[in-house]
Amino acid sequence: MSLTYLLRRLGAVLIVLAIVTVAVFVITNVLPGNAALMILGENATAENLSALERQLGLDRPLPVQYLHWIGGVLQGDFGMSLRLRLPVSEVVGSAFFNSLWLAGIVLVAVTLIAIPLGALAALTRGTVVDAVIGVFSYLGTALPEFVTATLLLVIFAKPENPIFPAGGFVAPFDDFPGFLRHVVLPAATLGLILMAHISRQVRSEMSEVLASDYVRAARLKGLSERRVIWRHTLPNSLAPAVAVISLDIGYLLGGIIVVEEIFAWPGLGRLLIYALQNRDLPVIQAITLLLAVVYALSNLLADLVIAKLDPRVRYA
Amino acid sequence: MRKLLSSPSGLIGSLLLAIVLTAALFGPWLAPYEPQQFHAQSRLQGPSLQFLLGTDQYGRDLLSRILNGAPATVLFGIGATVLGVGVGSIIGVIAGVAGGRTDSIIMRILDGMLAMPELLFTLLIVTFLGGGTTQALLAVAVTFTPGMARVARSSVLSVRTREYVLAAIARGESQNWIVFREVLPNALGPVIVEATIRVSFAIMIGATLGFLGLGAQPPSTEWGLMVAEARQFMFRNPWCVAMPGLAIAITAMGFNLFGDALRDVFDPKRNH
Numbered sequence: 001m002s003l004t005y006l007l008r009r010l011g012a013v014l015i016v017l018a019i020v021t022v023a024v025f026v027i028t029n030v031l032p033g034n035a036a037l038m039i040l041g042e043n044a045t046a047e048n049l050s051a052l053e054r055q056l057g058l059d060r061p062l063p064v065q066y067l068h069w070i071g072g073v074l075q076g077d078f079g080m081s082l083r084l085r086l087p088v089s090e091v092v093g094s095a096f097f098n099s100l101w102l103a104g105i106v107l108v109a110v111t112l113i114a115i116p117l118g119a120l121a122a123l124t125r126g127t128v129v130d131a132v133i134g135v136f137s138y139l140g141t142a143l144p145e146f147v148t149a150t151l152l153l154v155i156f157a158k159p160e161n162p163i164f165p166a167g168g169f170v171a172p173f174d175d176f177p178g179f180l181r182h183v184v185l186p187a188a189t190l191g192l193i194l195m196a197h198i199s200r201q202v203r204s205e206m207s208e209v210l211a212s213d214y215v216r217a218a219r220l221k222g223l224s225e226r227r228v229i230w231r232h233t234l235p236n237s238l239a240p241a242v243a244v245i246s247l248d249i250g251y252l253l254g255g256i257i258v259v260e261e262i263f264a265w266p267g268l269g270r271l272l273i274y275a276l277q278n279r280d281l282p283v284i285q286a287i288t289l290l291l292a293v294v295y296a297l298s299n300l301l302a303d304l305v306i307a308k309l310d311p312r313v314r315y316a
Numbered sequence: 317m318r319k320l321l322s323s324p325s326g327l328i329g330s331l332l333l334a335i336v337l338t339a340a341l342f343g344p345w346l347a348p349y350e351p352q353q354f355h356a357q358s359r360l361q362g363p364s365l366q367f368l369l370g371t372d373q374y375g376r377d378l379l380s381r382i383l384n385g386a387p388a389t390v391l392f393g394i395g396a397t398v399l400g401v402g403v404g405s406i407i408g409v410i411a412g413v414a415g416g417r418t419d420s421i422i423m424r425i426l427d428g429m430l431a432m433p434e435l436l437f438t439l440l441i442v443t444f445l446g447g448g449t450t451q452a453l454l455a456v457a458v459t460f461t462p463g464m465a466r467v468a469r470s471s472v473l474s475v476r477t478r479e480y481v482l483a484a485i486a487r488g489e490s491q492n493w494i495v496f497r498e499v500l501p502n503a504l505g506p507v508i509v510e511a512t513i514r515v516s517f518a519i520m521i522g523a524t525l526g527f528l529g530l531g532a533q534p535p536s537t538e539w540g541l542m543v544a545e546a547r548q549f550m551f552r553n554p555w556c557v558a559m560p561g562l563a564i565a566i567t568a569m570g571f572n573l574f575g576d577a578l579r580d581v582f583d584p585k586r587n588h
Contacts, residue, residue: 019428027440142568144520146527147561150543154554254435258524272436273528276443288440292431 009303013296020292021073025066028281073289079282083275088282091271092290099260099267101172103252105183106190107245114195115241118202119234125207133199140196145255149189149262156185167264186263190255194248201244206237239309246302253291320577329573336567340390343383351384351537352376362555370555372546378559385537385560390567392453392538393519399457400518401511404464409503411465412472413495423469426462434459438521442530449538452531456518467510471503478502505582512575516568523564539564 040048053059057068072079078088121133157166164185170178209215210233218232219225260269268287275283320326339346348368349355355367355375362370369378411422429437441455475481476499484498523540525531532538534545539560546556 015424016427016431019424020431023428023432024440027444138569138572139565142516142520142565142572143561144524144527144540144564144568146524146540147543147557147564150547150550150557151554151561154550154557158551250433254433257435257439258528261528272439276439279443284440288432288436291433291436295433296431 006304009300013300017289017293017296021070021289022066024285024288024292025069028285029062029065069285073286078286081275081280081283083278083280084283088286091283092268092286095266095268095271095287096290098169098265099256099269101179102183102186102190102260102265102267103256106187106194106252107249109187110191110194110198111245113191114198115202115238117195118199118241119206119229119237121199121203122206122210122237123229125203130203133203137196137200140192141200143193145189145193145258146262148192149185149259152185152189153262167262169265182263182265186259186265189259189262190252193255194252197248197251198241198244202237202241205240206233209233209236235309239306242302242305242309246299249298250295253295320581323577323580325573326577326580329570329575329577332566332570333574336386336390336570339383339386341387343386347377347380347383349377349380351381352535353380362553369559370553372542372553372556373549378556381537381542382539382560382563385539385542386563388449388532388536388538389519389523389540389564392449392522392532393515393567393571396453396456396518396522397460397511397515399453400460401464401507401514403457404461405468405507407461408465408468409472409495409500412469412476413499419469422465426465429462430466434517435521435524438525439530442525447525447530447533449532449536452522452525455525456521459521460514460518464507464510464514468503468507471506472499475499475503509575509579509582512571512578516571516575519564519567519571 040052050059057065060068069079076089078092080086081088081091084091117133121130124130153166156163165182166185168182170182172179215228215232218228223232256267257269257272259265260267261273264270268291271283272287274280275287321330344351353376355371355377357375358367358371359373359375361367361375364370367377367379369382371377372381407422407426411419432440438452438455438459441458442452445451445455480502481494481498484494489498522531523538523543526536526538526540527544529544532541534541542560543557546553546560550557
């Protein structure tokens with residue numbers, strides 16, 4: 001992999017992120033309801049309002065405000081939360097790690113389950129096993145997270161005898177078993193839809209590879225079925241699976257908002273809903289930007305992995 | 317059409333869609349009870365002959381409420397998608413036909429919009445527009461626009477170099493004739509397929525917004541809102557969260573299956 005290719009891709013990511021900062025800034029500033037009004041409330045007098053607007057720099061032209069904001073962001077300073085009276089970087093930072101735990105567990109579990117499931121469906125194509133996996137995956141992509149979450153709560157968190165807690169968070173370093181019990185239901189909610197999606201993609205890709213000339217050639221050569229599958233089919237079906245996983249990270253980052261809210265998981269999603277309800281602009285801006293960075297970097301990483309898995313991909 | 321119904325997924329998808337669209341168009345007239353009618357004697361009941369899907373915390377008939385909520389839920393999804401697809405396609409076609417600088421500027425802006433996860437983008441817009449059905453519909457449409465513009469653009473680009481377009485250019489046809497008579501009709505297929513599948517996303521996002529209190533408002537019987545309102549009572553009567561949830565799932569699955577079958581018809585080579 002050439003260094004110039006890597007640098008060019010990184011450059012493209014930076015350009016996209018620059019556009020995102022403008023978009024976020026425009027959405028949060030042009031639409032009605034400004035920060036001074038948020039802090040002082042509906043009953044504020046006009047004088048107080050304009051004094052605070054001057055103090056916050058809201059009376060300056062938008063491009064100046066943008067440059068001021070982006071200058072701070074580049075130094076890691078996202079300003080102060082309007083509601084929590086704490087530096088945004090502090091609030092968002094701790095929420096970020098709580099979300100990272102949840103998302104990381106979901107991604108690992110989904111990859112470990114969905115790829116074998118998709119492969120199994122492709123190898124048993126047309127049989128009952130395949131049909132069952134197919135129905136499950138269609139159902140999985142058709143259930144919004146809030147429905148899955150609610151149904152899981154009804155089944156597993158009955159107040160009389162809860163199998164898993166209905167919500168909350170325990171830090172993994174304080175009490176790991178407790179953490180695991182709390183992570184099961186939110187992770188299952190997020191995992192179901194991703195599993196459905198990824199297993200379907202692996203199945204369709206692997207069916208295609210199984211019907212390809214080189215797999216037929218390998219079979220005709222008299223190789224054992226096991227070798228045909230492990231050495232010739234599976235590796236060639238994985239690159240598209242990685243592509244789908246990277247796209248699904250965008251979905252995961254959205255799904256986390258709803259799931260954290262339902263299960264009272266103190267991560268970025270829950271903080272975002274709080275900030276949106278209270279119009280805490282600096283927090284909204286920081287979270288949006290952070291999620292966009294994670295999304296962009298994970299896409300870049302996926303492209304690099306795909307290029308490694310599939311030698312036909314040119315670094316053009 | 318026959319081809320569409322010949323595959324099992326196409327057949328099931330069409331059937332589900334027929335049921336869902338009937339409910340969306342005629343639901344309020346098919347409902348056995350008034351959606352807001354209280355039956356104080358029979359609160360939080362399971363399915364019975366009197367109440368086919370059970371009742372909620374006020375003894376309201378769930379079937380009647382779901383049928384009444386069908387227009388708000390399903391037509392919302394279709395409306396948001398049509399708007400998003402319409403605007404997105406126009407942008408995409410302009411970019412694809414114009415090419416060069418216009419194309420690359422439009423595409424960079426779209427990349428920026430696509431760099432935000434969909435639900436996050438929708439939430440941002442709907443918050444600043446203020447909650448409500450119309451605002452939620454607009455927000456979903458705006459969220460769909462960049463993705464649809466990409467699909468339309470790539471579809472136009474793939475058609476633009478086909479022989480029949482080159483032939484039209486060689487015949488000396490006008491630019492408008494080529495765009496409207498040769499390129500657009502042939503670029504439409506992928507856009508329609510993508511749009512069908514997106515209706516299911518739009519319905520799910522709309523229901524999620526209703527659930528979060530940012531979309532449809534009470535006393536609407538929009539399905540996401542129904543789940544949100546029944547959540548307090550879900551342990552006493554799971555049917556009142558399961559039924560509207562199931563209705564959302566059936567609708568989304570119908571559009572997904574139908575969209576997949578449609579893709580196989582338009583693009584027989586990609587047949588799995």
